[in-house]
Amino acid sequence: MHHSIHEEAHLSNRNHWLRAAVLGANDGLISTASLLVGVAAANPSSQTLLLTGLAALTAGALSMAAGEYISVSSQADTEKADLEQERYELTHNAERELFELTKIYVARGLDHTLAHQVAVALTEHDALEAHARDEIGLTDLSTAKPIHASVASGFAFIAGAILPIIGILTLPTQSLVWSLASVTLVGLILLGIISARLGGAPIIPATARVVIWGVLAMLATSLIGRLFGIAV
Template sequence: MRHTEKHRTERIGWLRAAVLGANDGIVSTASLVLGVAAAGADSKAVLVAGVAGLVAGAMSMAAGEYVSVSSQSDTERADLARERRELAVAPEQEHAELAEIYVKRGLDRELASTVATQLMEHDALGAHARDELGISEVSTARPIQAAFASAGTFSIGAALPLLVVLLLPASALMWAVPGSSLLFLALLGSLAAKTGGAPVLMAASRVTFWGGLAMALTAGVGALFGVAI
């Protein structure tokens, strides 16, 4: 019988990076635009600041994701290498460790030993990676994928407030940028929640609250000091 059930945990890796990138793109760029606009800059200066923020932010997101996820990948490889050595040197001990894991999950000791034997005969390293180390195909670190997803979605998110700057005069930016950005954030939170199977209202409320707070604080700083941030 073919297994057709779909699990949303398969989307965790790219969904986390995509949501983080888009959210940061909207919030940071809209906040930057508001801070500059609140300081009394004209539309051209606001646009230049926003574009610079887009480029710098996208590169920062890509580098940050690549470095952080690469660190996770290095740790996973080191753990797998150690496990491979242990399987070669002490297979009986590794079998006992795996069987004990299954006993703790509810199997009786005899069945747990049988399951451990069969899984290790099929793929010993894979069984220990999954059940002892918690490393699976779903959770495996993918630095390149995370970097491109974050940079790409940051750019898309950052482009939204910049589009508002292009379409509207400087006098309208103080209400148009935060209003449209909060709408974008609500849509992003709803889409991410729906994709991941989470409550939509809670996710949308969460991203709009923190995004609104960030924009309000940045606009306040720009108005207070009267200089481009």
């Protein structure tokens, strides 16, 4: 009888870039569209709108990429510090670290004898890896990757922001606010569906979150633009 090893493709493998990409696309679409809706409500020229959109896209993409890199780098620094601390403890307090690992496995359901045997075996194989995984909670999937997050966030912001900018160039100027809001709403729905599919989440709740917050942001900026008659 033939047996084959089936390796499941886990969606959590996408965590390094998916969170940053969804955040970037969502921010790019909502912030740029909201800004343009607010400015359009003040009845500026098409050139002013286009310049505003391009400035928002450029500044936003660079800001998101830099922000992700800095924040995730801080997380990576913390992880490295924890690993260095564990490396020191394993060198100077090996017995205590072995006992600590044994207690972790006991808490997970193993009897003390088996837990000790497992702790000894894993320590002999790779003590630092065992403590990083089971004590600190660091794995290859959870380890911070600043470059991945930065690139995903920056390019996703551009992808989200480009839609309302295209709308400026193609939509009728006499009803630009409503047309731009409609196009952005479609973009929010698509973003919610795509992010849900990539993350394995239920489509309706994920899409509803994106749409509701996006609509609220556009309403707020449009109201400010109409009240003051100025670009915000």
